[in-house]
Each structure stands twice: as C-alpha cells, then as structure tokens.
Amino acid sequence: GVLSEAQAARVDLADCSLAARQGRTRAFNAALRAACAEHAAVDFVDICDELLDPATLQLRPAYLDISTCNIHVVWETTILLWLQRLPWLRERTDSRFESRMRRSLSRYLRDKELEMAAKGIAITRVHESEGGGGGGSGEGSGGGGE
Numbered sequence: 001g002v003l004s005e006a007q008a009a010r011v012d013l014a015d016c017s018l019a020a021r022q023g024r025t026r027a028f029n030a031a032l033r034a035a036c037a038e039h040a041a042v043d044f045v046d047i048c049d050e051l052l053d054p055a056t057l058q059l060r061p062a063y064l065d066i067s068t069c070n071i072h073v074v075w076e077t078t079i080l081l082w083l084q085r086l087p088w089l090r091e092r093t094d095s096r097f098e099s100r101m102r103r104s105l106s107r108y109l110r111d112k113e114l115e116m117a118a119k120g121i122a123i124t125r126v127h128e129s130e131g132g133g134g135g136g137s138g139e140g141s142g143g144g145g146e
Contacts, residue, residue: 002119026048029044032044033046047085051063051073051081063077063081064125066112067121067125068125076105077129083098105129109130
C-alpha cells in the first residue's frame with residue numbers, strides 16, 4: 001500500500017536511501033546464508049547479482065515496478081528468474097507457465113496504472129515488457145532478496 005501523509009512524515013529519509021535499503025537486504029541475506037549453512041539439507045540461493053545492475057546497484061528494469069512508490073520487485077519477472085536459477089523448479093511447471101506469467105504481468109501493469117491514476121499519482125516509468133527500458137532514476141529499487 002501507500003503510506004498516509006502522517007506515516008510518511010515519521011519515516012527518516014536517510015532510512016529510505018538505496019544504500020540503507022540494500023544494506024538491510026544484504027545483512028538479512030548474510031544472516032539467512034549463515035542459518036542455511038547450519039543445515040546440510042538447506043541451500044541458500046542468492047539472486048542479487050541478477051537483480052541488480054552492477055554499474056548502479058539499482059534494480060534492473062525488468063524487475064522494477066512502474067510505480068516509484070513501490071520498493072518491491074515485480075513478482076512475475078522475478079519468479080521467471082527463479083525458474084532459470086532452479087532447474088528443479090522449472091521441471092515442475094507446465095509449458096504454459098511463462099506465458100501465463102507474461103499475461104499476469106500485463107494485467108498487473110494495467111491495473112496498477114488505473115490504481116495510481118485513481119489516487120492522483122502519475123506513473124513516470126514504463127516497464128520494459130511494455131516497450132520501455134525501465135525509465136526513471138531507479139528510485140524505489142530495493143534490490144535483491146526482499
């Protein structure tokens with residue numbers, strides 16, 4: 001959801017920086033990696049490098065939401081990345097899964113645009129699946145693991 005003005009006023013702007021958000025993600029992933037290492041049957045798989053542009057450390061356009069208010073990755077493109085990284089998971093999906101994810105993404109983007117317009121919030125990014133290159137400055141890109 002979107003924060004109310006009162007909620008937004010209580011947020012420390014330094015805590016919203018890309019470095020702060022990614023620092024929390026990397027600290028969480030490090031703790032999770034350590035916990036997984038304690039159990040032989042549990043593997044830790046990190047997709048941060050695939051999600052982030054190495055030059056800017058911002059989310060790659062494929063994973064950015066069209067709303068700069070949203071710090072979370074786009075689910076449909078992220079699940080397709082997981083399928084690339086986890087062959088055992090890909091084997092368990094049917095042949096139409098990827099096309100269903102693409103249709104789901106198109107519906108989400110359409111609905112998100114309508115939702116934001118109803119709230120008077122302008123969409124300044126175009127998702128690369130809709131012909132855009134991700135646009136914008138990468139604001140709202142939380143980065144990996146979240």
